[in-house]
Amino acid sequence: MISCPCLSSISEAGTNSNNGPLSWGQTTTTRGVDFNASYSRDFGSGILAATVAGDHIIDFYDRTSADAPEIEAYDRIFRPAAWRLRGSLGWDGREFSFYSFLNHTAGYEDDRGANEVRVSSWTTVDITAAYEIDAPGKSLLDGTRFAVSVQNLFDKNPPFVLSDSLNGPGNSAAGYDPANANPFGRLISLQLVKRW
Numbered sequence: 450m451i452s453c454p455c456l457s458s459i460s461e462a463g464t465n466s467n468n469g470p471l472s473w474g475q476t477t478t479t480r481g482v483d484f485n486a487s488y489s490r491d492f493g494s495g496i497l498a499a500t501v502a503g504d505h506i507i508d509f510y511d512r513t514s515a516d517a518p519e520i521e522a523y524d525r526i527f528r529p530a531a532w533r534l535r536g537s538l539g540w541d542g543r544e545f546s547f548y549s550f551l552n553h554t555a556g557y558e559d560d561r562g563a564n565e566v567r568v569s570s571w572t573t574v575d576i577t578a579a580y581e582i583d584a585p586g587k588s589l590l591d592g593t594r595f596a597v598s599v600q601n602l603f604d605k606n607p608p609f610v611l612s613d614s615l616n617g618p619g620n621s622a623a624g625y626d627p628a629n630a631n632p633f634g635r636l637i638s639l640q641l642v643k644r645w
Contacts, residue, residue, distance in 0.1 A: 478519070480508040495542030503534035526559040526568060526610060530629050544583050550575040554629050559610055569608040571630050573601045579640075592644035597637070604635040 482505045489498040509523035524531040532555035539548030556570040579596035582588060607630030612623065625632055 475514060476512045477522070478508065478510045478512075479506070481506040492540065493542070495540050495546075497540050499536070499538045501534065501536040503532065506531045524557045526557070526561065526626055527628050528557075530554050530557050545578075545580050547578045548576065550577075556608075557629070561611075566611075568610055568626065568629075571605070571608055573605050574603060575600045576602055594640070594642040594644070596640040596642075598640070600636040600638075601634060606634070607632060 483502075484504075485500070485502040487498065487500040489496055491497075506523045506529060509521070509529065510519040511522040512519050523529050532553075534551075534553040536551045537548055540546065541548075551572065551574055553572045554570060557568050559566040559568050575598070577596065577598040579594060581594040582590045582592065584591045607625040609624050610626050623632060
C-alpha cells in the first residue's frame with residue numbers, strides 16, 4: 450500500500466511564531482506542505498513497512514499590528530526550520546518487531562549579528578524493538594510484551610549556536626536552538642506490558 454496525502458494551508462489566527470496568543474491586530478500567515486507516504490508488504494512471517502513524512506514551510510510571516518509590516522518568521526534562529534523529515538523502516542512479526550527511524554531538521558540562518566551564520570542541520574536515529582510472548586495456556590507470561598526504545602541512538606549533539614541576549618523570546622543560554630533541537634542526548638526507555 451502506498452499513500453501520500455498532501456496539505457497546503459493559510460492561517461491568520463491562533464498563535465504567533467513564539468507560541469504565544471495573538472494580540473489584537475496581530476496576525477500570523479503560514480503556507481506550506483505536509484506529506485506522508487507509506488509502503489508495506491508481506492515479508493517472511495511478518496510485515497515489512499516503510500514510511501516517510503515531513504513538512505515544508507513555504508511562507509511564515511508575523512504581523513505585530515494591523516499597521517505593522519510582515520516579518521519573516523521561519524528558517525532562522527529560534528523560528529521553525531523550513532524542512533523537517535522523519536522516515537521509518539521496520540518489520541513486524543507475530544512475536545517480534547523492530548523499527549528504525551531517521552529524523553532530519555534542515556539547516557537555517559542565524560541572523561542576529563552583522564553577518565549571517567549558517568546553523569547546521571540535525572539528523573538523529575531512533576530505534577525500537579519489542580517481543581511478545583504468545584503461549585496461550587502454556588505460560589503465565591502469555592500476552593506479556595517487552596520493549597526497548599532508544600532515541601538519538603548515536604547521541605548526536607544539537608547544532609551549536611552562540612548564546613547572547615539578542616532577539617528576546619526563545620533565546621537560549623545553553624548553546625542550542627530550542628525551536629529546532631533538544632539537549633537530551635541518547636534516551637533509553639524500557640516497557641513491560643501484560644495483556645490479560
